[in-house]
Amino acid sequence: MILNFLRRVNVKIFFIMLGIFVPFFILLPMTELAVRFFEPASIYYQTLIENNAIWRSVLTTIELILKVSFISAFIGFVSAYIMTFYDIKFSKVINILLIIPLGIPVYVAAYTYTNIFHFIPFLEIILRSNFLMSGTVFIYSMFLYPYVYLASKSYLNKNMTEFMNASKTLGGHSLRTFFKVILPISRPVIIGSVAFVLFETLSDFAVVEYYGVLTLSRYINLAWFANGDFVSAVKFSVYILFILFLLLFTERMSRGRKRYSDAEVHHKPIIKKTPTLKESIGIYSLLIFVIGLSNVLPIGQMIISAFNNLDQVENLGILSITFNSLKITFISIIIIVIFALLLTTITIYLKGFKKNLVSSVSTIGYMIPSMVLALGLYMFYIRFDQWLYSVFHGIGLNRMLFTSTLAVLIIGFFIKFFAIAYTNLLSAYHKIGINILEASETLGENKLTTMFRVSIPMLKKSIIAVSIIMFIDMIKELTIVYSLRPFNFKTLSTEVYRYAGNEMINIAAFPSLIIIVLCTILIIYLERGSKK
Numbered sequence: 423m424i425l426n427f428l429r430r431v432n433v434k435i436f437f438i439m440l441g442i443f444v445p446f447f448i449l450l451p452m453t454e455l456a457v458r459f460f461e462p463a464s465i466y467y468q469t470l471i472e473n474n475a476i477w478r479s480v481l482t483t484i485e486l487i488l489k490v491s492f493i494s495a496f497i498g499f500v501s502a503y504i505m506t507f508y509d510i511k512f513s514k515v516i517n518i519l520l521i522i523p524l525g526i527p528v529y530v531a532a533y534t535y536t537n538i539f540h541f542i543p544f545l546e547i548i549l550r551s552n553f554l555m556s557g558t559v560f561i562y563s564m565f566l567y568p569y570v571y572l573a574s575k576s577y578l579n580k581n582m583t584e585f586m587n588a589s590k591t592l593g594g595h596s597l598r599t600f601f602k603v604i605l606p607i608s609r610p611v612i613i614g615s616v617a618f619v620l621f622e623t624l625s626d627f628a629v630v631e632y633y634g635v636l637t638l639s640r641y642i643n644l645a646w647f648a649n650g651d652f653v654s655a656v657k658f659s660v661y662i663l664f665i666l667f668l669l670l671f672t673e674r675m676s677r678g679r680k681r682y683s684d685a686e687v688h689h690k691p692i693i694k695k696t697p698t699l700k701e702s703i704g705i706y707s708l709l710i711f712v713i714g715l716s717n718v719l720p721i722g723q724m725i726i727s728a729f730n731n732l733d734q735v736e737n738l739g740i741l742s743i744t745f746n747s748l749k750i751t752f753i754s755i756i757i758i759v760i761f762a763l764l765l766t767t768i769t770i771y772l773k774g775f776k777k778n779l780v781s782s783v784s785t786i787g788y789m790i791p792s793m794v795l796a797l798g799l800y801m802f803y804i805r806f807d808q809w810l811y812s813v814f815h816g817i818g819l820n821r822m823l824f825t826s827t828l829a830v831l832i833i834g835f836f837i838k839f840f841a842i843a844y845t846n847l848l849s850a851y852h853k854i855g856i857n858i859l860e861a862s863e864t865l866g867e868n869k870l871t872t873m874f875r876v877s878i879p880m881l882k883k884s885i886i887a888v889s890i891i892m893f894i895d896m897i898k899e900l901t902i903v904y905s906l907r908p909f910n911f912k913t914l915s916t917e918v919y920r921y922a923g924n925e926m927i928n929i930a931a932f933p934s935l936i937i938i939v940l941c942t943i944l945i946i947y948l949e950r951g952s953k954k
Contacts, residue, residue, distance in 0.1 A: 498570025
């Protein structure tokens with residue numbers, strides 16, 4: 423019945439409308455920010471200008487993201503290098519342990535470390551360090567480095583065999599090969615994965631708020647929630663976007679005319695080296711240090727806190743807040759996957775400028791820091807709700823349709839995470855090849871029915887993998903949920919934030935552990951599935 427209906431749809435008009443609607447929908451919050459940026463500054467903003475507070479926050483933001491970028495790149499890439507080129511014991515277990523921090527939200531890690539640093543002098547030095555910005559740099563680096571680790575490990579496994587052999591033939595030793603060959607060739611993947619670290623760092627406000635670091639994200643939060651000053655919050659948002667653009671532009675310019683290719687011939691298996699005694703001491707010391715700080719200490723502390731406060735479980739409403747988190751996550755994933763499948767079906771037939779334009783606009787949402795995205799969405803839909811209320815109040819509309827329901831929260835998730843589904847499904851589409859799709863059309867099917875009868879069955883594994891990746895990101899997400907949720911809508915992430923903000927860190931361990939357990943199970947499943 424559905425297929426018969428789809429066969430009667432005017433596919434050309436449908437795809438044109440969809441190709442215009444999705445990119446336009448994603449750009450809506452940015453247009454709102456652009457319009458409001460030029461409104462007159464408030465007294466609050468002028469006071470900050472007079473006290474040079476904004477300039478200091480800009481410098482603090484740049485300092486934070488540069489330090490986090492370098493440290494996370496170092497930890498992630500060196501760990502990937504060790505796991506790729508050295509034959510070490512328990513490598514499968516160590517690999518999983520190096521990935522698990524991806525399932526620990528940074529705000530959870532920040533609250534947990536505050537609860538234990540008094541007992542460990544080494545941690546006290548870190549969390550009081552000016553260089554590490556009161557521990558903020560440490561938290562972001564230790565729990566975001568898996569972005570670099572995963573991307574680098576995959577790249578090194580696929581692309582380094584020929585280069586390593588050539589270097590050995592020319593007499594290059596391991597250290598020289600690392601600095602002269604592996605590191606320069608790996609630059610694109612390092613920069614690309616560090617960009618994800620930057621997006622996550624700029625999207626978060628809870629860690630910098632908790633540790634008292636006045637970044638632009640913190641000022642957006644203060645202007646919006648503490649002062650109700652949307653104009654100032656917009657100006658801070660634009661500054662963040664400008665810094666992000668400036669960093670990416672600087673990297674592109676520094677690359678100059680250099681071009682990097684990912685040749686298909688460099689896929690020979692790597693012969694791993696057995697480390698010497700000195701190398702073993704260095705390797706295992708680094709891995710124990712990283713795994714201990716990013717896994718054992720925070721998770722161990724949360725488990726202890728949970729056991730010590732088991733009598734509080736009944737008062738937390740764990741089932742209710744878990745259900746709310748799962749509900750909003752599953753609804754968002756279903757909507758995103760449907761639209762991503764439709765848009766990738768369009769994109770695969772496009773060429774040149776049109777394809778680049780649709781792809782670029784459709785993936786821009788993930789680059790926008792969550793606080794900036796939430797602000798743009800809230801301002802747009804609060805005005806849209808006010809217009810709807812004024813028009814339809816006479817026929818019984820007595821509430822805000824978007825900002826007082828889950829609608830605006832789902833839209834926020836859609837814009838933020840659509841890029842994950844779109845890029846991965848587009849990549850999977852290219853592996854299928856357009857010839858199979860065209861063969862279906864020669865048998866009388868249109869592009870929509872081909873998608874249902876051919877593409878979706880062949881993309882089933884990719885759809886599952888994409889859904890899991892989005893689930894991990896959504897279940898951890900705090901900024902969008904906290905900023906756009908309807909009144910009294912509680913999720914796991916918002917309860918962690920609420921309890922920690924009220925200095926009830928031990929109680930926050932319960933929802934924190936649920937997030938970590940869910941994410942860890944799915945991360946292990948993804949890692950094992952990728953090898954198969």
